[in-house]
Amino acid sequence: MDNIEALFKPESIAIVGASRTPGKIGHEIVRNLVEYGYRGKIYPVNPYANEILGLKAYPSVSSIPGKVDMVVVVVPADKVPSVIEDAGRKGVKVAVVISSGFKEVGREDLEEEVVRIARKHGMRVLGPNIFGILYTPLRINATFGPTHAIPGSVGFITQSGALGIALMGMTIVEKIGVSAIVSIGNKADIDDADLLNYLREDANTKVVLIYLEGVMDGRRFMEAAQNFTLRKPLIVIKAGKTQAGAKAVASHTGSLAGNVAIYSTLFKETGILEASTVEEAFDWARAFSYLPSYKGGKLIIVTNGGGAGVLATDVLAENNINLEEPPQSLRDKLRPKLPGFASLKNPIDVTGMISNEGYVDAVIETLKNESVGAVLALYCETAVTDPEVIAKELIERIESELGGLQKPLIVALIGGQKSYNAVATLNAKGIPTYPMPERAASATAALITYSKLRESVKLRIDELRGITNA
Numbered sequence: 001m002d003n004i005e006a007l008f009k010p011e012s013i014a015i016v017g018a019s020r021t022p023g024k025i026g027h028e029i030v031r032n033l034v035e036y037g038y039r040g041k042i043y044p045v046n047p048y049a050n051e052i053l054g055l056k057a058y059p060s061v062s063s064i065p066g067k068v069d070m071v072v073v074v075v076p077a078d079k080v081p082s083v084i085e086d087a088g089r090k091g092v093k094v095a096v097v098i099s100s101g102f103k104e105v106g107r108e109d110l111e112e113e114v115v116r117i118a119r120k121h122g123m124r125v126l127g128p129n130i131f132g133i134l135y136t137p138l139r140i141n142a143t144f145g146p147t148h149a150i151p152g153s154v155g156f157i158t159q160s161g162a163l164g165i166a167l168m169g170m171t172i173v174e175k176i177g178v179s180a181i182v183s184i185g186n187k188a189d190i191d192d193a194d195l196l197n198y199l200r201e202d203a204n205t206k207v208v209l210i211y212l213e214g215v216m217d218g219r220r221f222m223e224a225a226q227n228f229t230l231r232k233p234l235i236v237i238k239a240g241k242t243q244a245g246a247k248a249v250a251s252h253t254g255s256l257a258g259n260v261a262i263y264s265t266l267f268k269e270t271g272i273l274e275a276s277t278v279e280e281a282f283d284w285a286r287a288f289s290y291l292p293s294y295k296g297g298k299l300i301i302v303t304n305g306g307g308a309g310v311l312a313t314d315v316l317a318e319n320n321i322n323l324e325e326p327p328q329s330l331r332d333k334l335r336p337k338l339p340g341f342a343s344l345k346n347p348i349d350v351t352g353m354i355s356n357e358g359y360v361d362a363v364i365e366t367l368k369n370e371s372v373g374a375v376l377a378l379y380c381e382t383a384v385t386d387p388e389v390i391a392k393e394l395i396e397r398i399e400s401e402l403g404g405l406q407k408p409l410i411v412a413l414i415g416g417q418k419s420y421n422a423v424a425t426l427n428a429k430g431i432p433t434y435p436m437p438e439r440a441a442s443a444t445a446a447l448i449t450y451s452k453l454r455e456s457v458k459l460r461i462d463e464l465r466g467i468t469n470a
């Protein structure tokens with residue numbers, strides 16, 4: 001097992017600074033590890049304690065009898081170097097340093113000392129100034145965030161701690177399943193590139209989302225990102241875009257926010273999807289994590305409300321996605337089933353008088369058509385339909401007639417309480433569904449844009465190879 005792998009798959013974890021007092025960070029991390037169900041060995045380390053949460057406590061890492069793969073360090077900053085030295089001597093592979101009080105407050109010297117000691121022992125360091133790491137496949141919750149993260153396939157790397165913890169809570173409420181959440185903080189040693197290289201190969205991760213303030217080594221980051229996007233989608237929220245924001249970044253994690261335009265251009269060139277808000281980033285991550293990838297073919301909008309169709313069309317056009325006419329075979333199929341005044345252009349407007357069954361039927365027929373590559377289904381709650389019935393029938397017919405989704409389907413259900421309930425029902429069944437048409441359209445655009453970016457990255461690499469070989 002290499003050191004980065006030890007971060008995700010440690011067989012034993014020591015928590016140095018495991019506190020006896022509930023509510024203190026060092027106590028809550030031990031509790032999260034125990035309560036989330038980590039099966040490896042957990043060793044609390046605290047020279048003043050005999051046991052913590054029923055686990056035997058040790059005075060130091062070196063006094064632990066068995067091997068230790070990972071240490072989580074939760075002692076005040078000035079004590080961290082000696083803890084790292086002790087852990088290094090013990091042969092620990094990776095240290096997760098929660099403590100603040102390093103580069104972000106001008107103590108570069110202390111941060112460098114920690115890394116120097118770790119390197120001397122061949123140990124890697126995550127952090128400092130972080131809330132920890134979560135890896136759901138092995139039930140590792142070495143964080144002081146919420147306990148019960150939902151397992152899934154979104155990997156989330158965050159340079160911000162408190163915001164990261166809050167978003168961890170949000171994924172639980174929004175039922176967004178995660179494979180990993182990694183707080184990366186000051187990035188004294190392990191950086192985004194290390195994590196991307198690992199998660200690219202991780203079978204449990206389908207898409208990665210990074211909250212990024214800045215990178216130290218741009219070339220290294222872009223290379224790792226490009227290799228990553230050739231295989232899986234990568235969504236980045238770049239914070240610190242304004243001058244005032246960049247100043248805030250400097251005092252937060254001590255990073256340089258860099259030039260916004262340069263970042264955006266490089267992101268595109270390496271196939272990264274840049275989200276402008278946290279909501280957008282998680283909306284996209286949800287779609288990528290649930291759906292099969294878009295493999296070309298027409299994108300068709302099916303809607304029972306003209307306005308919703310127009311709003312979605314605008315969002316798609318802003319993302320350079322233009323809608324083509326539906327295939328004739330689909331129009332022939334739908335025409336006899338729809339009111340005479342229904343529009344069979346794209347968006348297909350099945351009108352507000354459509355029944356539950358009629359709406360679901362139109363979506364299913366569109367999904368079945370061979371020339372269709374993706375479907376965006378928009379629904380406005382009316383008195384003649386029931387969104388909860390629509391959600392239920394859609395789920396049943398996708399299962400019975402299509403054997404599950406073979407191509408992307410993104411849904412927006414716009415309306416009152418029943419629509420909100422139905423949004424949750426569809427999401428729970430792996431059909432990405434949003435309460436607003438623009439959000440669904442934006443997620444659709446992200447799926448299609450990723451497939452385009454990926455193709456252009458591939459093409460560029462092939463061209464470069466051609467030049468090099470010529």
Ligand code: COA
Nearest residue numbers: 017019020025045046074075076099100129130131161162
């Ligand atoms: N080895 C192991 N345990 C030690 C120790 C050592 N060398 N020295 C002290 N301890 C014990 C303490 O006795 C205490 O246990 P107790 O509560 O049972 O007495 C525990 O380790 C923690 O030490 P304490 O001095 O009480 O520190 P603290 O809990 O008040 O603060 C940090 C420690 C790391 C949480 C704090 O310094 C810090 O950095 N906080 C910010 C963390 C943060 O926000 N990170 C970024 C998140 S986004």
